[in-house]
Amino acid sequence: MSEPLLQVENLAKRFEGIVATDHLALTVAAGELHAVIGPNGAGKTTLIGQLGGQVTPDSGHIYFAGNDITSLPMYRRSRLGLARSFQITSLFYDLSVVDNVLLAVQARAGHSFRFWRAARREQDLREPALAALERVGLADRADLRTSALSHGEHRLMELAMALAGHPRMLLLDEPMAGLGPEESASMVEMLRALKRELTILLVEHDMEAVFALADRITVMVYGRVIASGAPEEIRANPEVREAYLGEDDGEGAHG
């Protein structure tokens, strides 16, 4: 395994007595697709919130590419190359599709105190934005208003926006949430293509997708890591089977 790109040490977070993250350690090597799974309420979204910078941990450290980012605000993390997509799609619904992605490109293109030139006509912004849309198959939707697109297309836009900033690492929070079987399958294909270029931390309920994609899997229960390893190891781990895989049969809820 290569150098760790993301390293989490002793991370802890409580919400009014509820332990969401309990002295958690996690290492994601550069180039791997690392999945985090666990039953509802295991603290996966809180974890990704702390990695992305929306949630401040009570203690512990987060290192990204050698930098201590524990207390960096969201936008600084994003500039270091750590991009996240949201579990609940969070887009600019009243802007056009291409504007959404354009903003993601612009975020990485230095400061935006530029008041005069028409941004939508700047090739430096427009080309990468259209390329990212092309990548996820939404190029023909570029000029539509975002709110006019379907939920599946919104998830693809999320991905395009994450990609547009040329991040080193993607934090994906349930990219399959709410997708139909066909859409899920094409999302899996998309992620499979992406994992060759990027490091990805994937939080996902869809076990089929996780086992199809992940290089390593970490299993969380009640804010703690109970197992971490290659997919076969996880599948064979009796503790995991008991705590999670067994009881999840047929449930498929997310949340």
Next chain:
Amino acid sequence: MSGALSIRNIVVALLLAALLLLPLYVKAGGNLFLLTLFNRIVILALAAVSLNLILGYGGMMSFGHAVYLGIGGYAVGILAHEGIYTGFVQWPVALAASALFGLVIGALSLRTRGVYFIMITLAFAQMAYYIAAGLARYGGDDGLTIYKRSQFFPPLNLSDKVQFYYVCLALLFASIYLVHRLVNSRFGLVIQGTRSNDTRMRAIGFPTYRYKLVCFVIAGTLCGLAGALLANNTDFVSPAVMYWTRSGDLIIMVVLGGMGSVTGPLIGAVALLVLEEALSGITEYWQIILGPLLLLVVLFARGGIDGLLQQIGPLPKVARTKKVGA
């Protein structure tokens, strides 16, 4: 702004042409009162254009925007009172004072959201109102008469009604163009992004507070210019120009005309003030008619009058797929 021959573009073009030609009509024997009315409309439209930048594009619901009308006005009034008549000093002071005020108000209020933001901007404006009312040397409550309009180089004479009207109109057109450039620039996209989804903007790497603050200062400065013009127009400035109802009027103009459209505030200012004038000629209780009209626009025309005109769409063809206009 797509589709050159849409009903909306024709209406806007006609409106601009009418504004340009109005003095000629008045000179040819029309009613001089029209010029006075429309000069006021043009100045308040400029104020509404500036408010639209933060309200329509930035989603910042400032309920104290008229404060800059007062600051710009008092800058002109106080300097004139102290014997400094040159516009080359008065106007830059008016702009600088408004910018400074915008910086202070914005720096504090933009840390809050929603109702708190509305309340803080309102509180600052009311504070300025009472401070102005307390300026005994400059007329206090009664206001301050300005005996000489701002002086510029010789051929330009602001005391000439037609010249002054054209100066105001030129500045209005210039600020509409300025806002048009601004909102389509990188800066403008950031501002619209923060209106749409501030959290997401920060997640993709924008320190949104700074951008909103700069936007707030620009809008305040532009409105300060309107304030300097307004004081010249009435030869008078009083605390009443920044009373909260005046801020409300500006919001109505923006909402009525169309938030987030470059020409919306102009349409709104014309519609509101002409309506006010016409209705008050019919009955003393004109607000009873104006109120329900406003309600109808807010309820049924989400993009204001401008949005309504855009929905009518292009002249010959039927509207196809819904596209986003710039």
